[in-house]
Amino acid sequence: xxxxxxxxxxxxxxxxxxxxxxxxxxxxxxxxxxxxxxxxxxxxxxxxxxxxxxxxxxxxxxxxxxxxxxxxxxxxxxxxxxxxxxxxxxxxxxxxxxxxxxxxxxxxxxxxxxxxxxxxxxxxxxxxxxxxxxxxxxxxxxxxxxxxxxxxxxxxxxxxxxxxxxxxxxxxxxxxxxxxxxxxxxxxxxxxxxxxxxxxxxxxxxxxxxxxxxxxxxxxxxxxxxxxxxxxxxxxxxxxxxxxxxxxxxxxxxxxxxxxxxxxxxxxxxxxxxxxxxxxxxxxxxxxxxxxxxxxxxxxxxxxxxxxxxxxxxxxxxxxxxxxxxxxxxxxxxxxxxxxxxxxxxxxxxxxxxxxxxxxxxxxxxxxxxxxxxxxxxxxxxxxxxxxxxxxxxxxxxxxxxxxxxxxxxxxxxxxxxxxxxxxxxxxxxxxxxxxxxxxxxxx
Numbered sequence: 001x002x003x004x005x006x007x008x009x010x011x012x013x014x015x016x017x018x019x020x021x022x023x024x025x026x027x028x029x030x031x032x033x034x035x036x037x038x039x040x041x042x043x044x045x046x047x048x049x050x051x052x053x054x055x056x057x058x059x060x061x062x063x064x065x066x067x068x069x070x071x072x073x074x075x076x077x078x079x080x081x082x083x084x085x086x087x088x089x090x091x092x093x094x095x096x097x098x099x100x101x102x103x104x105x106x107x108x109x110x111x112x113x114x115x116x117x118x119x120x121x122x123x124x125x126x127x128x129x130x131x132x133x134x135x136x137x138x139x140x141x142x143x144x145x146x147x148x149x150x151x152x153x154x155x156x157x158x159x160x161x162x163x164x165x166x167x168x169x170x171x172x173x174x175x176x177x178x179x180x181x182x183x184x185x186x187x188x189x190x191x192x193x194x195x196x197x198x199x200x201x202x203x204x205x206x207x208x209x210x211x212x213x214x215x216x217x218x219x220x221x222x223x224x225x226x227x228x229x230x231x232x233x234x235x236x237x238x239x240x241x242x243x244x245x246x247x248x249x250x251x252x253x254x255x256x257x258x259x260x261x262x263x264x265x266x267x268x269x270x271x272x273x274x275x276x277x278x279x280x281x282x283x284x285x286x287x288x289x290x291x292x293x294x295x296x297x298x299x300x301x302x303x304x305x306x307x308x309x310x311x312x313x314x315x316x317x318x319x320x321x322x323x324x325x326x327x328x329x330x331x332x333x334x335x336x337x338x339x340x341x342x343x344x345x346x347x348x349x350x351x352x353x354x355x356x357x358x359x360x361x362x363x364x365x366x367x368x369x370x371x372x373x374x375x376x377x378x379x380x381x382x383x384x385x386x387x388x389x390x391x392x393x394x395x396x397x398x399x400x401x402x403x404x405x406x407x408x409x410x411x412x413x414x415x416x417x418x419x420x421x422x423x424x425x426x427x428x429x430x431x432x433x434x435x436x437x438x439x440x441x442x443x444x
Contacts, residue, residue, distance in 0.1 A: 166197025347430025
């Protein structure tokens, strides 16, 4: 073979080797992708988080892996597409819980993804859930009480309160409850008749610091004044509360009952139908002047139980206030059928709900003697006694009962006076009492 032919053959072989090398290099380049760098937690929530990282040139996308902290059991939870898709929202996490994540880049190689070889694990902890503030109340002079739902995953609670409507908490007084099992807080020495606002959040320790959940919705309350028990009420002597529903009546029975109570210096509680109260302004104002406790029995008494709406209650309160200048302080459910909706509206209007411990059944018997003996044969200290101010027979029974009860040593007081005398504290707004000491909040 001539030298020229040998040279040509050699040159061809070199070209083939070079082409093969480039092909091999292309295969290697096509089958690898760079590692993801600078993965970090961009944002954390109570049930999720946002991850971000530096883009990898020529990547077709990224895979995200998740594991419970310390478990090293990573599972793919999602992916993004495109080299610039460098953020991922993680969802459906448990609140106040630690997790670990890592991200890999991938490249499509003949319909089979090739992932980057190395990765960096990052850790995060979700925030505690938003706290639910169940109630804020003021049941005695200068006090504020708050109650919230327990967060079993929290370490404790951070509470703030401030005078005003809560639109701005700058300068608020704050405190920490370092026990997740404690769901309430009480503060004393506040200014009576001033409005104070409260909010609370839970917290957990993490990385030598604290992670806080979202603040609860703000609740406000007017701080109670000192309530003086009537000077003629002796907490050491027996007492009962006479209560009357459905009035004022259209037949003069209401006025007869007031005449009797006024004659003997007795007080009672009247749960009035709003429409009736508005139609009898003189009777309503007389009750206020005589120191009777003014109660709400819905606007027109045509709804019961779950059919009672907040507006049924609010309309009666507004009607009573517009007629006599005093809002009702208490409520009784038509038929005694109380629901959570009713108790919630009572709390919103700062009213106490009252049931009864002795039912005269005066609506059924329409007999003064039957009503009289129903009371006298069964009455006990601390009773709340149910009657209706719309029957002549009830008015007659009251005219017999009041002097006899007083003769037997019973003090005739309002429901509020009864609970205050028996417990030493004002009755709690939004709760229902069946006598002087027993809360009956079971709803129908």
